[in-house]
Amino acid sequence: MLNKWTYLIIALVAVALIIMGFAAHDIFRMKDSRERVVRVQPGDNAATIGARLQQAGIVKSAGRFRLLAKLRGADRRLKAGTYLFGGHTNLWDTVSRLQDGLSETIRLTFPEGLSMYRSLKIIAASNLADFDSLNAAATDTSLVRRLTGMPLRSLEGFLYPETYVFPVPCSSDSILAIMCNEFFRKLSYKGINISEIPDFYDKLILASIVEKEAGNDAERDIIAGVFVRRLRVGMALQSCPTVDYILERRGIRREVLSTADTRIFSPYNTYQNPGLPPTPISNPRVESIQAAISPQDQGYLYFFADRRGNNVFSTSYEEHQRLQRQMRL
Numbered sequence: 001m002l003n004k005w006t007y008l009i010i011a012l013v014a015v016a017l018i019i020m021g022f023a024a025h026d027i028f029r030m031k032d033s034r035e036r037v038v039r040v041q042p043g044d045n046a047a048t049i050g051a052r053l054q055q056a057g058i059v060k061s062a063g064r065f066r067l068l069a070k071l072r073g074a075d076r077r078l079k080a081g082t083y084l085f086g087g088h089t090n091l092w093d094t095v096s097r098l099q100d101g102l103s104e105t106i107r108l109t110f111p112e113g114l115s116m117y118r119s120l121k122i123i124a125a126s127n128l129a130d131f132d133s134l135n136a137a138a139t140d141t142s143l144v145r146r147l148t149g150m151p152l153r154s155l156e157g158f159l160y161p162e163t164y165v166f167p168v169p170c171s172s173d174s175i176l177a178i179m180c181n182e183f184f185r186k187l188s189y190k191g192i193n194i195s196e197i198p199d200f201y202d203k204l205i206l207a208s209i210v211e212k213e214a215g216n217d218a219e220r221d222i223i224a225g226v227f228v229r230r231l232r233v234g235m236a237l238q239s240c241p242t243v244d245y246i247l248e249r250r251g252i253r254r255e256v257l258s259t260a261d262t263r264i265f266s267p268y269n270t271y272q273n274p275g276l277p278p279t280p281i282s283n284p285r286v287e288s289i290q291a292a293i294s295p296q297d298q299g300y301l302y303f304f305a306d307r308r309g310n311n312v313f314s315t316s317y318e319e320h321q322r323l324q325r326q327m328r329l
Contacts, residue, residue: 036086037082038052038127039081046078050063056086077099078095106166108126112285114283129171137173138155139154150201154279159179159183206227209281223291225295227295229297238271243269244281268281301315302320303320
């Protein structure tokens, strides 16, 4: 018959097994997180590195990272360097990567229609490069001319929306060069030679607006046609995305612009200024560039979003208002 000490030992063993089970679950459980670059400096200890990884969202607990590193005898053998963490991984692999000094590439996706500002923010959030150095490079007129062949003030419009695999580490200049090269590669694939289009930059500006306005691919060339017709008759473009572009830098996002928004003093405000804005307002897909180069003029001067992913077009302001009223019924 078992005595009370035997029961106590069994209970302690059971508790220990449960604790070990939870610990093993935390150590080996695969976790999905956004990939980020983390730089480990010479002299950084496990506590410092763990805190940095927790702040970046790579590990759930800096304390567990430090404990595992100590149990593995790796706490004093974590190597300095530039690392890629995140993706589909676990705590064990994270410690192993630091112990072995492994570095890789990072995959970043840029949806179509992002401004240069938001694109650079995506890169900065990954820690591949900091925003200030990226912005300085993207507005360095000598670098811009080298990458685009044009005397422009920024790379707005040329950072092609795509999924990229960047080496780690990678300089700001190299990151931007990779994205610009993809821009020209896409154009070349579609047979677009910018040297044969004298007003190509204006077409790119228009394409950046079309990218933001189009509800679906079939509308791109029609919307381009609307704006070209407005430009031809001297009518203001009155494009909401151009005002959104202004507000974005102020940290403001609107579902619907206010009257005050449309009166903001800025060269980008196409409600107040005739013609195109001074630069693109987004980084468009090649399909939008094609639409701007070959717009389809169907006589429309007005359109509005139907809130179902499409636009409704009309030839006169009276028809435009009537259709809007019908949509509200």
